[in-house]
Amino acid sequence: MAAVPWPQGSEIALSSRGIVDQKLSRKLVHILAGPGFALCWPLFSAEPNARFFAAIVPCLNLLRVVLLGTGIIDDPKTVNAMSREGDRAELLRGPLYYVLVLLGTTLVYWRESPVGVVVFSLMCGGDGLADIVGRRLGAKHKLPWNSSKSWAGSGAMFLGGSAMAIAFIALFCSLGYFDCDMAAMAAGVATIAAVATLIESLPINQRLDDNLSVPGVVALLGFLLRNALLAA
Numbered sequence: 058m059a060a061v062p063w064p065q066g067s068e069i070a071l072s073s074r075g076i077v078d079q080k081l082s083r084k085l086v087h088i089l090a091g092p093g094f095a096l097c098w099p100l101f102s103a104e105p106n107a108r109f110f111a112a113i114v115p116c117l118n119l120l121r122v123v124l125l126g127t128g129i130i131d132d133p134k135t136v137n138a139m140s141r142e143g144d145r146a147e148l149l150r151g152p153l154y155y156v157l158v159l160l161g162t163t164l165v166y167w168r169e170s171p172v173g174v175v176v177f178s179l180m181c182g183g184d185g186l187a188d189i190v191g192r193r194l195g196a197k198h199k200l201p202w203n204s205s206k207s208w209a210g211s212g213a214m215f216l217g218g219s220a221m222a223i224a225f226i227a228l229f230c231s232l233g234y235f236d237c238d239m240a241a242m243a244a245g246v247a248t249i250a251a252v253a254t255l256i257e258s259l260p261i262n263q264r265l266d267d268n269l270s271v272p273g274v275v276a277l278l279g280f281l282l283r284n285a286l287l288a289a
């Protein structure tokens with residue numbers, strides 16, 4: 058099947074014009090796409106089925122990633138913007154898992170549970186920031202159990218993910234989506250973020266992508282500790 062050209066995205070324009078380094082551009086997309094999508098959630102109605110309309114956005118991006126990753130859509134600039142080495146098959150791993158997590162968070166948690174907020178916050182604001190900070194400040198002080206990662210990167214993951222999660226929970230509480238005791242919520246977020254940061258630091262990324270391991274451990278902890286940590 059002939060490949061079909063695909064419209065360019067803003068992140069491609071930034072990296073293809075040399076305004077932002079490709080690695081940094083990719084990580085900025087990683088950090089900002091998820092929270093940018095969640096900031097649109099209040100635009101949807103209070104109808105029970107609103108989440109399914111919101112889910113159209115990650116579904117379309119899922120289609121985009123699959124069409125680009127399989128080569129049905131031929132768009133080297135977008136592939137370069139979303140991949141490490143410019144190999145379109147990469148899109149069928151990290152980016153695909155990333156979009157699947159956003160789709161699952163939208164459908165399962167939506168605006169009804171703070172667990173969903175913590176899931177995408179640690180994947181986007183945590184894991185995404187870990188890369189940027191770790192590459193720049195993590196040359197020394199590597200982790201004893203994983204020499205490819207650093208205390209600086211893990212610290213950025215914990216702080217960035219926790220801050221994004223607490224900010225979104227405070228916003229959603231102010232919008233009346235769920236009641237919450239911010240002090241207790243912050244303690245719960247910090248606990249989950251610490252465990253997720255430890256999981257992300259383990260040398261398992263070749264076998265289990267951290268766009269799956271981090272959201273997975275957050276969702277599991279959110280379920281197991283639902284009455285203790287993020288009761289809403």
Ligand SMILES: C/C(=C\COP(=O)(O)O)CCC[C@H](C)CCC[C@H](C)CCCC(C)C
Pocket residue numbers: 083084086087089090091093094097114115118122139140150151152155156159268
């Ligand atoms: C490059 C990305 C992930 C790779 O992660 P890793 O392998 O480096 O750990 C991010 C992929 C972004 C995705 C294709 C686009 C997601 C768009 C989102 C569903 C909707 C955005 C809405 C907009 C911000 C209003």
Ligand SMILES: Nc1ccn([C@@H]2O[C@H](COP(=O)(O)OP(=O)(O)O)[C@@H](O)[C@H]2O)c(=O)n1
Pocket residue numbers: 184185187188189190191192195205206207208209210211214257258262267
């Ligand atoms: N905890 C961490 C995570 C990443 N990093 C840095 O960021 C780079 C990319 O991390 P990664 O392989 O987890 O990247 P992604 O799978 O998150 O895209 C690593 O090679 C490190 O240089 C770090 O120093 N500490």
